[in-house]
Amino acid sequence: MPTVEPETAPARVEDDGPHADDSGYRQPEVDVDAMRRLLDGRYGDVRDLVRDNLTEHAQILVDQEQMTTADFRERVKDVVVMMAETGQTGMGFPEEYGGGGDIGASIAAFETLALGDLSVLVKVGVQFGLFGGAILQLGTRHHHDAHLADLVSGRTMGCFAMTESGHGSNVQALGTVATYDAEAQEFVITTPDDTSRKDYIGNAAAHAELAVVFAQLEVGGERHGVHAFVVPVREDGRVLDGVRIEDCGPKMGLNGVDNGRIWFDGVRVPRTALLNQFAEVTPEGRYLSPIDNPNKRFFTMLGTLVQGRVCVGGAGINASKVALTIATRYAVRRRQFEATDPDQEQVLLDYGMHQRRLLPLIARTYALHFAQEVVAGQLHDVFSGPGPIEQGSDEHARRMLESRAAGTKALGTWHATRTIQECREACGGAGYLSENRFAALKADTDVFTTFEGDNHVLLQLVAKGLLTDYAGEFEEMDQLGMARFVAGLAVETVVERTAVHKLVQSVRDLLPGGDTWDQEAGLLDPNYQLAMLRFREEHMIGGVARRLKRGIDQGANAGAVFSRVQDHVIAAARAHTERLVLEAFVSKTAALPDGDLKVALNLLCDLHALTTIEADRAWFMEHGRLSSARSKAISREINALCRKARPLAVDLVDAFGVPEEMLRSPELLGWPIGSDH
């Protein structure tokens, strides 16, 4: 619920903030094409290719409603294969196997797919991201030659069999076993019990011929941790002996993806089935790995899969754009009540409440878009660097990337859930009809907050990185280990090691008022806005460290200590990620040449920054960084910003570049109900 417009002192006549009537303000004209080019960034051509493909296959949005599940699954597969032929799904693979050789392009393509049917998106993610990505990143030449060309073209479909029923987020503890039989030079893959069945595996129930199976490697009676194997599961549509596959059955959404459960009963695969980028078993049964530490090895393997998280975050952000485009266009057509007086006829978006519902979400979508651009760019740079990944010199940078990907994924997918819901409600009963898109958007995106890492678990990962400064050993620590590690440090050490510590200091130097910067700086000064978010982040991290330390020092059970601090831990991670998001938006905007585009983006950036502060204004007040008067001033300023953004709203959503065919909603958008525009 939007914040209450605060009651005003008698002397103040309107609720306008000091900036609402700035005589210097001139409403910008938004050049929709230019804004769209800015959003599309360096991969505009790739995004346009995907938009064209989506438009060509727009009928699938109708098929999703009308087909049986079995037919729809086939239809989705066919569309995926047809899209593969255009090259859009293979951008991240080496050119010699039919790929595009550009990881950044592959992320841009995937994100853009989220404007269309999301079963197609997820099927693409499973086939080319998870399955294909595992072969590419965990395998070596042998596996590349054997599989990449076929999977890039969609001739061979595969699945990614990692998650198990009983082990959820704790991949390292999974139960499937791969035992090396030196005699036969084969691995024997077995599911020891029902908690170790592979679960929710996309592409498994109907289409996958191959599976990348994660299992505990056992050689000569010794366990070496989780490794990945290429295992045939189906041939000519028939499930192979020793493999049992069950359909997960109907789901809330994404029913074009065939999720299944898989059990292995002594399935034999050759020694070369081990994806051996990071470890090898010799024919005679010796285990070799360039990474001695088993934990480090495990997390290095897992780290190569970070692209999936970046992609899902981007998909959430882009799905939000579809909902906002529909709801905003509807809001400038529809009237809440009949006109009783022509002067007072107002469309929905003229109402303060409706502005408050939609405009901050548009601003936040822009913010997350630019934050996503940063993380996708970093991923591209890290994974496009020279030489095998494990030799990359900057492990610290890679851990920061993983952390940033985790945080952005969490915020981007929660944003999708919230935005799509708000937009549905803002379209009233019409929003409930399937042809108006919200039904599929809601149902299909709902699981984004869970898959590729549950958001709460991901934020704990982010916090662990912050608290340990991405120490070499941080990946191996569980939450309790992290609590003990932090307890071993001075709190000042924890705080000073975080990047934010120096940032807070440097931004304070930019602001007027010295120690009272938080009272003197202008609300629309981005340095003020950033300083607030940095202060919060630093303060929260310090607070978590202090509480963990105190608890452990007093000899309390580490589990109980962590349990009590957990929401604080998650809040610190969220505060960190919010700061990264705002920084991305501020620096994108600052880099623009002067002009209307910059004016419009500054407006959105202010709206995003202030609504972010407003949402947690209680915390800022509790921690002495916001007076109640200034808190109220922020709410007023947001209302003023909403009124300024109102005339730009349609252009701002049109710049998202959602193809008209993806919007559907003929009655919401197509003919004038209760409006003569």
Added chain:
Amino acid sequence: MPTVEPETAPARVEDDGPHADDSGYRQPEVDVDAMRRLLDGRYGDVRDLVRDNLTEHAQILVDQEQMTTADFRERVKDVVVMMAETGQTGMGFPEEYGGGGDIGASIAAFETLALGDLSVLVKVGVQFGLFGGAILQLGTRHHHDAHLADLVSGRTMGCFAMTESGHGSNVQALGTVATYDAEAQEFVITTPDDTSRKDYIGNAAAHAELAVVFAQLEVGGERHGVHAFVVPVREDGRVLDGVRIEDCGPKMGLNGVDNGRIWFDGVRVPRTALLNQFAEVTPEGRYLSPIDNPNKRFFTMLGTLVQGRVCVGGAGINASKVALTIATRYAVRRRQFEATDPDQEQVLLDYGMHQRRLLPLIARTYALHFAQEVVAGQLHDVFSGPGPIEQGSDEHARRMLESRAAGTKALGTWHATRTIQECREACGGAGYLSENRFAALKADTDVFTTFEGDNHVLLQLVAKGLLTDYAGEFEEMDQLGMARFVAGLAVETVVERTAVHKLVQSVRDLLPGGDTWDQEAGLLDPNYQLAMLRFREEHMIGGVARRLKRGIDQGANAGAVFSRVQDHVIAAARAHTERLVLEAFVSKTAALPDGDLKVALNLLCDLHALTTIEADRAWFMEHGRLSSARSKAISREINALCRKARPLAVDLVDAFGVPEEMLRSPELLGWPIGSDH
């Protein structure tokens, strides 16, 4: 997102509030049966009858996933008719027509239906609540004799054709016309244009034989406003001449209900088709009504339909119970990580974050349950009173009931949306599978926030009542009229006329500290909690009045003034309803005899009250009613309350009495994944 656990001062060792270690606290034992009887209230037998019926027809939860839409619609209809035979759907009708003669019982029965498939619920609501309710309340003996027995038994299906495409919440402006032809002694029903087609009409696309049609009555060239008519639309499954019906097509959920659009092209019905409780047309064409004022007549007619809102609010609250039961039971089975140390093995609900996610929602569900009991009881009393409704002496009380019903419906249905979403996420990927209930719960309840009155529109109605003290003319005022009306009063008048004004004073007298009651009173003193909510309500209403008055006094356009104040208006209405909800919970609890049940409910009531204050703690700080230290203390107290409620959680949800068959979720609940309990 739950509030951040605030960082603590160095002197404080744990984050426990002052009450967490109260030596006097003894953990209560919850007698599940006794708690359930308390929740079920005076209609326990009725609720059990419905539970039995739901269990008997539990297969429909599976059918919903597996059947085609056409088959599922038939199946839902059949179940509705079978349930009708047990009497559960006809509780509100006079006994002489096969009904139960008890309005309160009919609400209890309807609410309980929300534990099962919600298409059945909505179909029941359409047939017996909307269609049947209109015949009963707006019709007279003639209509009762002609239709009630058949509709109560389900032999005749009907629909309620009020909403039009272009007129949404503004029923008074609808476009369908009923012209009286004195010659033929018939009304001629016509849809003049596409914005006046009837839309989203449940039961219309397949099953209704009769429709109660709302149309502008025109007699002898004169318009008399909206009236209702019984119009045959189908015979032996064939749509009648002059009637055109279109299917609304697939929806996000509730696909067992056949929603349709209806157009009328000069359809003739006899003079007696007018539901003439409040108005009559004589054979020769004279219009007569006991209510002279056309606006008052319209709102009197509409007011008889308040039961629908009460029912939908209750349905939202009960659907939440299903989600919470599943998520809570899952949370005491599932572990987030493998046990590395047996002493520290924790199930999900042992984590502070998970407690914060679920336990306040359980507390709020209890609160809303008791608030719903109050509004349902008031409805029963008002509608069971002697004599025709329009002669009821206490119109003021009826307006307050309508307002309360509107507010409770808004809060109850938003609660459902939020709770079901949180519970789905708290069950991870498994929550996404249809067999685990959340898919249907989410999709089916989504429209609850919109139908039977959009929640934002309803809260504006609540605010209008508060601001005008339910003045006789208040129903006729649109928002702009309301703004002008309030501007004509002194602000003090507005505030003093509200019921809350005296309540704040009286509760302050109960609290220690005089003017500093907000700092001195104990956090767990219900008088303190109520005083906070009352203060907020009064302050917000005063603020709205002041801003409206100032704007209008300065000659600003009333539309612009209202637009700027709108979110404040809605917040005031919400604050009012929150106060009613807490009052209901406090007085229910206070009336219990001492014992464990009371201890447990006090715990929940405190948890609900403090989380309600915490959620808006920024407002309280901004308005001088909460110091930052006390605000932090409230958050700590909530954490302590969560830890106290943790051991009771399963019993508290089991007391909701959701039949096991309604939970499904075999894998979430049925066998021990990652747990040996």
